[in-house]
Amino acid sequence: MAIHAQHTDSPRSESTAVEMAQHAKHPVNPAAGPYGHPFHPILVTIPIGAWVCSLVFDIAGRVNTSGSKPLTDASYWLIGIGVIGAIVAALFGLLDLLAIPRRTRALRVGLVHMTMNLTVTGMFIGNFFWRHSSYYEAAKVHVGQLVLSAVALGLLVISGWLGGMLAYRYGVRVADEHAQIDGYAR
Secondary structure, eight states, X not given: OOOOOOOOSSOOOHHHHHHHHHHXXXXXXXXXXXXXXXXXXXXXXXXXXXXXXXXXXXXXXXXXXXXXXXXXXXXXXXXXXXXXXXXHHHHHHXXXXXXXXXXXXXXXXXXXXXXXXXXXXXXXXXXXXXHHTTTTTOSSOOHHHHHHHHXXXXXXXXXXXXXXXXXXXXXXXXXXXXXXXXXXXX
């Protein structure tokens, strides 16, 4: 299977594009994870899981006519866990972003992905502090807090799609085809 350069606004030889793609597959620092196995993708499961569960708990608490303080409390703490997990995942994501050569489509997608994730994290930080003000009283999450979580998760879905594009379409931090063949040998 050969790697082919796509047409871009600036002329670039196919061999240069292949070299750039190979560069983006290797870690810039051992802390980013070994070749072909970056840490960022596994770390993002922590905030995603925590934030999705917090929204589920918020909805369950709203559906319950009398509210549910344990669900509201759990949602609050899941948002906090998600924020901490997102900050850690962002640090490793930055290491992967630094592996992408400048002036490339992959870098532009990576910067949008990073900006969206930082925005989502900021939204959840705001939601955490908003909930903190009523932590000891609220048996039900406010509708605005629930909507904020839902909008943030909607943006996270779009950002996740961009992250998938970075890995599966542009091959950022993914082992090259020659290394992948080992998984198919008998």
